[in-house]
Amino acid sequence: MNVVKASIQDVPQMHKLINDFANRGDMLPRALSQIYENLRDYFVIRHGGSVIGCAALHVNWMDLGEIRSLAVDGSRQHEGLGGVLVEACVEEARSLGLPRVFCLTRQPAFFSKQGFVPVDRAQLPHKIWAECYYCPKFPDCDEFALIREVQAPVPDATA
Numbered sequence: 459m460n461v462v463k464a465s466i467q468d469v470p471q472m473h474k475l476i477n478d479f480a481n482r483g484d485m486l487p488r489a490l491s492q493i494y495e496n497l498r499d500y501f502v503i504r505h506g507g508s509v510i511g512c513a514a515l516h517v518n519w520m521d522l523g524e525i526r527s528l529a530v531d532g533s534r535q536h537e538g539l540g541g542v543l544v545e546a547c548v549e550e551a552r553s554l555g556l557p558r559v560f561c562l563t564r565q566p567a568f569f570s571k572q573g574f575v576p577v578d579r580a581q582l583p584h585k586i587w588a589e590c591y592y593c594p595k596f597p598d599c600d601e602f603a604l605i606r607e608v609q610a611p612v613p614d615a616t617a
């Protein structure tokens with residue numbers, strides 16, 4: 459199943475996928491405007507004309523990226539798609555030169571399987587908490603912070 463960068467046509471389905479889970483309290487909701495404005499952050503997996511998974515890599519700072527809005531359609535979970543989406547985000551972080559990516563999640567066990575380790579929230583820059591105002595649970599946060607080191611690409615010795 460191919461992971462590709464999202465296009466404008468994907469947005470209505472991404473919006474529904476994310477917000478169906480957000481309505482269950484699994485993740486932060488996203489307005490259509492937020493998805494359009496950050497569209498270049500997003501990857502999708504499409505199947506049969508439908509978006510069945512999405513995830514975003516957002517650049518927070520010179521040394522930090524964030525994986526956001528990871529969602530896999532309920533009928534397609536446990537097929538490896540979530541892991542593939544995370545790897546696409548990590549690979550993009552690597553190609554951009556970001557040394558670390560983090561996530562805020564209620565699924566810490568899933569992210570542990572993807573190589574993330576728990577991190578003290580106090581170690582993350584204050585800038586990232588701006589997002590929290592969009593969370594209906596604010597300020598009673600029940601998310602876990604996890605982080606993963608991203609190895610730099612090996613320089614091409616022939617270049």
Ligand SMILES: CC(C)(COP(=O)(O)OP(=O)(O)OC[C@H]1O[C@@H](n2cnc3c(N)ncnc32)[C@H](O)[C@@H]1OP(=O)(O)O)[C@@H](O)C(=O)NCCC(=O)NCCS
Pocket residue numbers: 479484485527528529530531534535536537538539540541542561562563564565567568571
């Ligand atoms: C979390 C989510 C993205 C996982 O997607 P998925 O496609 O089912 O995950 P994968 O099939 O790639 O699973 C990869 C591994 O993680 C495990 N895993 C999947 N969901 C898990 C969970 N909730 N807790 C612990 N492990 C989990 C799988 O068993 C698999 O393990 P394995 O490699 O040993 O077989 C999906 O359940 C989802 O969309 N949930 C609702 C939205 C959400 O909570 N998103 C996260 C917001 S930050």
